[in-house]
Amino acid sequence: MSTETVLTTHKDVSFDPETYVSTYYSSVAGHEEEGDGLRFFLDGLSDAFKSGAITGIRLLDIGTGPMPHTAFCAAPWFEEITLSDFSQKNLEFLQKWKDGKINHMGPVCEYLVQIDPASSFEKRQDELKRKVKNIVKCDVTQSNPMVSAPVDGVVFDAITSSLCLEAASITLEDYAKSVRNLSGLLKCGGHLVLVGVLEETFYRVGDFRFKCTYITKDQLQDIYQKEGFEIISLKDLNETYSAHMEEYDYSDFKNAFVMVARKVER
């Protein structure tokens, strides 16, 4: 049942990390309104990384929020991982997780280990914690999104980002600028592994509804190609899984995707 909510943006309000995790990541089934969305994302991330084709020294995850599951999939193939977010609350939550004071990754990462059983959840989580060298403030809407030491000026071998770009801006023009800003942090030839939703106008955390960029699949492809990415694969939810529900209280996305792209020389 819908309750009173406030429509806002991430620039005005930071969501509560605990509420976000309990709403969307308390089990691999995800939120009941989002159909098979979470499993689709996890399958897509696992597929993107498990062959080892995407590899390098430095990996950046943009807009990690309280959930470093994207970096969990990438960790075996990189040496130094930077997690980043706009919200101080999320950065503090991630630091507590790294320090062993919070243990919230089990429900999601046990599934990742089940579909890619190279080693146990505990071993992979320890590896990820060991490789996370920085947990830093980032604003992907700025032309230099990473202004904190020691990552200011660093170019990364690969970037991951999940559900952040569409939440960071509202207009398509601003979305495209964020893609340009992100691209400036990636070396030429480096990979971008992106998880996102299509045709969404909001998602909800607690009493707040966060505005999102409404973007179609065609617009998405157009923007990344114009910003100098070659799209290697783009899987979308509606082609493979059951449809999203008719009534929306928590988010109104119509489709979701996992994209692997490469920054090309220009």
Ligand SMILES: C[S@@+](CC[C@H](N)C(=O)[O-])C[C@H]1O[C@@H](n2cnc3c(N)ncnc32)[C@H](O)[C@@H]1O
């Ligand atoms: C929907 S959450 C996604 C969190 C996590 N990556 C996931 O997949 O569940 C969106 C995240 O983007 C972050 N964010 C919003 N605006 C941002 C910006 N301008 N730069 C970087 N991160 C931003 C928010 O603080 C939030 O943690």
